[in-house]
Amino acid sequence: MISVGAGLIALAAGLGVAFAAIGSATAQGRTAAAALDAMWRQPEASGAIQTAMMLALAFMEFLTILVLLVAFMIVGKIG
Amino acid sequence: MATNLYYFLASAASTAEHGASAAGEGGHGAPLFKLFGLDVTAQVTTTWVVMALLILLGWLATRNLKREPHGLQNVMEFVTEALVSFLSSVMGREKARKMMPFLGTLFLFILVSNYSGLIPGAGYVKGFAAPTSVWGVTLGLAICAIVAVQVYGVQKKGIRYFSHLFKPIYLTPINILEEIARPLSLSLRLYGNVFGEETVTLTLLSVVPYVLPMAAMLLGVIFGAVQAIIFTTLTAVYIAMATAEHH
Numbered sequence: 001m002i003s004v005g006a007g008l009i010a011l012a013a014g015l016g017v018a019f020a021a022i023g024s025a026t027a028q029g030r031t032a033a034a035a036l037d038a039m040w041r042q043p044e045a046s047g048a049i050q051t052a053m054m055l056a057l058a059f060m061e062f063l064t065i066l067v068l069l070v071a072f073m074i075v076g077k078i079g
Numbered sequence: 080m081a082t083n084l085y086y087f088l089a090s091a092a093s094t095a096e097h098g099a100s101a102a103g104e105g106g107h108g109a110p111l112f113k114l115f116g117l118d119v120t121a122q123v124t125t126t127w128v129v130m131a132l133l134i135l136l137g138w139l140a141t142r143n144l145k146r147e148p149h150g151l152q153n154v155m156e157f158v159t160e161a162l163v164s165f166l167s168s169v170m171g172r173e174k175a176r177k178m179m180p181f182l183g184t185l186f187l188f189i190l191v192s193n194y195s196g197l198i199p200g201a202g203y204v205k206g207f208a209a210p211t212s213v214w215g216v217t218l219g220l221a222i223c224a225i226v227a228v229q230v231y232g233v234q235k236k237g238i239r240y241f242s243h244l245f246k247p248i249y250l251t252p253i254n255i256l257e258e259i260a261r262p263l264s265l266s267l268r269l270y271g272n273v274f275g276e277e278t279v280t281l282t283l284l285s286v287v288p289y290v291l292p293m294a295a296m297l298l299g300v301i302f303g304a305v306q307a308i309i310f311t312t313l314t315a316v317y318i319a320m321a322t323a324e325h326h
Contacts, residue, residue, distance in 0.1 A: 047168050051312065058309040062264055065271030072278070 006078045013071035020067035024060045031056050121208040129191050170319035186311040193303030211273045221266035224314040232321030272306050
């Protein structure tokens with residue numbers, strides 16, 4: 001039998017990751033689109049653009065990863 | 080405030096690991112034996128295997144150096160040259176060549192560690208688990224990286240290097256906090272990615288045992304390389320910032 005509290009915790013974890021994923025996916029999509037646009041305009045600068053893009057993507061990814069860790073933490077509390 | 084953050088993250092990491100081991104990952108984090116009073120877990124033994132592998136590879140590749148490389152020397156020269164040319168875009172070719180022993184080791188160790196989690200049996204076979212799937216290992220790597228940044232900065236500029244903390248003076252607390260946040264973000268990014276990917280594979284495995292987990296493992300192949308590159312690049316950026324000449 002699952003209690004209401006456990007259900008709420010699971011809901012919080014799921015919703016948290018979902019919202020974080022929506023945010024970072026939107027931001028990463030915009031970043032990738034801008035980078036591809038820049039690469040298409042100036043193919044000879046591809047290397048530098050790619051490096052900068054990857055760093056920017058990593059910073060956005062990190063926020064989702066943080067939420068994921070918090071989600072694991074609170075799911076562990078259901079026990 | 081920083082210590083509060085540390086305790087929060089430490090408890091997050093440990094409960095996250097325990098949650099996963101409750102979900103069925105065999106022997107995750109359980110010590111195998113004790114060495115000098117310290118627990119030796121499966122991640123530590125796998126770290127030793129990765130170290131031995133890389134040392135053996137380096138020894139074999141450089142044992143008989145030739146002007147015209149072939150075989151293993153050729154492969155390792157290709158890897159080194161690719162890394163140098165990639166890092167050149169971040170910190171310039173001269174610096175990239177100088178920092179290569181450190182950055183290259185970081186890259187190869189993280190790459191091989193990430194990929195060791197994809198070998199069948201990782202996490203189930205006793206004494207075999209991806210080293211980067213625990214926070215301790217990635218935090219150790221990040222602390223190495225941050226200490227190296229300070230050392231290179233002091234080596235280049237002397238005591239004057241620390242003046243960047245007080246520029247501008249009213250942002251000093253923020254600057255110090257940034258220095259503390261760097262190893263945290265470096266280590267949590269790598270750990271969260273590897274651990275999250277493993278957990279997703281495990282969850283998919285418990286739902287559909289065949290074919291579907293391969294999708295997550297394919298992502299693991301890509302992310303393993305990308306995370307290794309990002310860790311190395313960020314360290315290179317920090318070193319480049321610490322050793323940059325201000326005019």
